[in-house]
Amino acid sequence: MEYELIGQNLVIHLPEELDHHSCQTLPQDTEQCLERYRVTRIVLDFSGVSFMDSTGIGLLLGRYKRMRELGGDVALYGAGRRIRKLIRMSGMEKLAQVCETEADALKR
Amino acid sequence: MREEQSEKMTLTMESHSRNEAFARAVVAAFAARLDPTLEELEDIRTAVSEAVTNAVVHGYREQPGEIRLEAEIQGRTLRLAIQDWGVGIADVEKAREPLFTTCPQGERSGMGFSFMEAFMDRLQVSSFPGKGTRVEMEKRLGAGEGYGEG
Numbered sequence A: 001m002e003y004e005l006i007g008q009n010l011v012i013h014l015p016e017e018l019d020h021h022s023c024q025t026l027p028q029d030t031e032q033c034l035e036r037y038r039v040t041r042i043v044l045d046f047s048g049v050s051f052m053d054s055t056g057i058g059l060l061l062g063r064y065k066r067m068r069e070l071g072g073d074v075a076l077y078g079a080g081r082r083i084r085k086l087i088r089m090s091g092m093e094k095l096a097q098v099c100e101t102e103a104d105a106l107k108r
Numbered sequence B: 001m002r003e004e005q006s007e008k009m010t011l012t013m014e015s016h017s018r019n020e021a022f023a024r025a026v027v028a029a030f031a032a033r034l035d036p037t038l039e040e041l042e043d044i045r046t047a048v049s050e051a052v053t054n055a056v057v058h059g060y061r062e063q064p065g066e067i068r069l070e071a072e073i074q075g076r077t078l079r080l081a082i083q084d085w086g087v088g089i090a091d092v093e094k095a096r097e098p099l100f101t102t103c104p105q106g107e108r109s110g111m112g113f114s115f116m117e118a119f120m121d122r123l124q125v126s127s128f129p130g131k132g133t134r135v136e137m138e139k140r141l142g143a144g145e146g147y148g149e150g
Helices: A026-036 A054-069 A081-089 B019-034 B038-059 B112-119
Strands: A002-006 A009-013 A041-045 A073-077 A097-099 B006-014 B066-074 B077-084 B122-128 B132-140
Touching: A002 A026, A009 A026, A026 A054, A041 A054, A054 A073, A054 A081, A054 B038, A054 B112, A081 B112, B006 B019, B019 B038, B019 B066, B019 B077, B038 B066, B038 B077, B038 B112, B038 B132, B112 B122, B112 B132
Parallel strands: A009 A041, A041 A073, A073 A097
Antiparallel strands: A002 A009, B006 B066, B066 B077, B077 B132, B122 B132
């Protein structure tokens, strides 16, 4: 898991196997970044994710709620067919702007 | 036709979160004998991940415990059972509702059982508070695709 700050975007590069185990520290790590920097958008990078379960949905929901509190939003990019299907099945597609590339997902 | 043939495996593991990936990999390797499509394999991996994660997070509340995974192939049907001896579920019907979660931090989506139900052909959950939970799932592979021998 890598965190990158691009302008006011916090880009989170998600792990190849996105599950409860691999994402255990994500909430606290993200919170630290939000406390330290001015972030108006969280950008979730799914381009390296080959497996995801409902943990990914919880992660999206959690970040959406947090950014809404802060007056910001969430975008994602690089999600393959399977991941988009899981997001759609959960009714979460409206919580984040779904983009193809990182450049599209960043707030300028 | 070899419908009557049955193969079984049992895996016992600790309720450590790193075993979520391990359980998925084991079941995927076992199910590979049925030559599943990529999508079927993804469905199975997701369902196993949900059940084992439930045992780790909810059944044992991330405390030490034992999880037993049973798998059986009969004909073109894969049957799975994931058992824990943790806290159990007070109201199984409620737990199976989409988006229902007992997680106070809001980091769980409440979609675990919904995914298991959507990706497998059958899901049965038996649970007793204080005794544990057993999740049984079944999926018929190659359904409607006219699989032949060779």
